[in-house]
Amino acid sequence: QVQLVESGGGVVQPEKSLRLSCAASGFTFSTFAMHWVRQAPGKGLEWVAVISFDGNEEYYGDSVKGRFTISRDNSKNKLYLQMKSLRAEDTAVYFCARDGRWSADYWGQGTLVTVSS
Amino acid sequence: IVLTQSPGTLALSPGERATLSCRTSQSDNSNYFAWYQQKPGQAPRLLIFGASSRATGIPDRFSGSGSGTDFTLTIDRLEPEDFAVYYCQQYGRSAITFGQGTRLEI
Numbered sequence: 487q488v489q490l491v492e493s494g495g496g497v498v499q500p501e502k503s504l505r506l507s508c509a510a511s512g513f514t515f516s517t518f519a520m521h522w523v524r525q526a527p528g529k530g531l532e533w534v535a536v537i538s539f540d541g542n543e544e545y546y547g548d549s550v551k552g553r554f555t556i557s558r559d560n561s562k563n564k565l566y567l568q569m570k571s572l573r574a575e576d577t578a579v580y581f582c583a584r585d586g587r588w589s590a591d592y593w594g595q596g597t598l599v600t601v602s603s
Numbered sequence: 604i605v606l607t608q609s610p611g612t613l614a615l616s617p618g619e620r621a622t623l624s625c626r627t628s629q630s631d632n633s634n635y636f637a638w639y640q641q642k643p644g645q646a647p648r649l650l651i652f653g654a655s656s657r658a659t660g661i662p663d664r665f666s667g668s669g670s671g672t673d674f675t676l677t678i679d680r681l682e683p684e685d686f687a688v689y690y691c692q693q694y695g696r697s698a699i700t701f702g703q704g705t706r707l708e709i
Binding site: 521523530531532533536545547581586587588589590591592593594595596 | 634635636637639641645646647648649652653656658690692694697698699700701702703704
């Protein structure tokens with residue numbers, strides 16, 4: 487069965503960096519685009535970034551463009567999100583999700599990132 | 604693209620029918636429209652893709668309809684486990700946009 491497990495969250499100071507990981511299993515990872523989506527405490531869903539199946543294309547939400555980088559290692563079945571210059575408003579649960587038919591068809595349980603001094 | 608969901612909160616009883624709406628600021632192919640359910644402390648779950656196709660394992664009491672800029676999620680015969688937050692989603696050429704959510708409460 488499809489499984490996505492995020493890791494790497496924690497408490498980080500403003501302006502610092504953090505890298506999230508997402509371990510994928512149960513499907514052929516190298517054939518699917520992948521997304522990061524976040525959810526601030528008590529708020530709705532915000533799309534963060536997407537990467538193509540081969541890593542050749544990346545797109546970002548306006549609020550993270552220039553600060554976050556999505557990447558993947560198909561040999562390890564892993565997705566990453568490198569976050570730099572973190573701000574308090576980046577505090578959220580970060581989910582990785584598999585790209586389905588113009589939707590996100592499977593989601594991990596999320597990892598919490600708290601940006602605070 | 605901006606997605607506006609209504610109502611913000613919908614209070615119904617088990618056994619009733621729920622009708623949730625989502626309006627997009629730009630008309631697009633309905634293939635790019637989806638609905639999700641999220642329960643407290645859980646990840647979102649895909650319910651409907653392509654505006655009207657149910658995802659794997661989704662009961663047939665959930666149905667989606669609409670095209671252009673107006674889309675609807677209908678839940679027939681509400682079960683206790685259906686009370687949750689529902690999000691609509693539009694998949695653009697280089698971004699995904701979510702609505703702000705509708706809370707379905709007992």
